[in-house]
Amino acid sequence: KNEVEQSPQNLTAQEGEFITINCSYSVGISALHWLQQHPGGGIVSLFMLSSGKKKHGRLIATINIQEKHSSLHITASHPRDSAVYICAVSIIQGAQKLVFGQGTRLTINP
Amino acid sequence: EAGVAQSPRYKIIEKRQSVAFWCNPISGHATLYWYQQILGQGPKLLIQFQNNGVVDDSQLPKDRFSAERLKGVDSTLKIQPAKLEDSAVYLCASSIGRVEAFFGQGTRLTVV
Numbered sequence: 207k208n209e210v211e212q213s214p215q216n217l218t219a220q221e222g223e224f225i226t227i228n229c230s231y232s233v234g235i236s237a238l239h240w241l242q243q244h245p246g247g248g249i250v251s252l253f254m255l256s257s258g259k260k261k262h263g264r265l266i267a268t269i270n271i272q273e274k275h276s277s278l279h280i281t282a283s284h285p286r287d288s289a290v291y292i293c294a295v296s297i298i299q300g301a302q303k304l305v306f307g308q309g310t311r312l313t314i315n316p
Numbered sequence: 317e318a319g320v321a322q323s324p325r326y327k328i329i330e331k332r333q334s335v336a337f338w339c340n341p342i343s344g345h346a347t348l349y350w351y352q353q354i355l356g357q358g359p360k361l362l363i364q365f366q367n368n369g370v371v372d373d374s375q376l377p378k379d380r381f382s383a384e385r386l387k388g389v390d391s392t393l394k395i396q397p398a399k400l401e402d403s404a405v406y407l408c409a410s411s412i413g414r415v416e417a418f419f420g421q422g423t424r425l426t427v428v
Contacts, residue, residue, distance in 0.1 A: 250421075
């Protein structure tokens, strides 16, 4: 079992829908990252969370440390939001270690 | 603050050729990571440096991959010779302390 699991693996929705992508992890972490990867492969860091909730534009990220779970929400989704969304956690094992989920491929149709 | 810089952004080579990628982490970041992301999968750690020392290279295919971090700053990742299955995005990340991590935009390698 992977230390970081994302769901769903693939998600297709219509423009304007509210999107939720989930990330669960099984180890103690110091932080959780949400990343966005576009078809060309470039990666953009969206959020880094260690507790609570963060909002940036139409994107909202939440984390529940007790339940070892985080969600990324997109409100009023748009075709330009189509990308792979990756969850990564910072694990303390002596030196810091970053572990990635497998990614969620999101497609927003007009 | 400047981010993690990687170059090139894209590279196409023939199998059995050599290729090198470069990463310039954020100034002062002691930890540097190289990841390989094959299409449809999450990134997999290849090597982790703490300053110029290797912390973890257990998943680095050492028969063809090598990496160095000169003076604990910039890093290069080399593949020699490349195979078709090396086609992937190579992602560099850096961190300071034990919480924040910053990611480069990645280098997309295509081996034909």
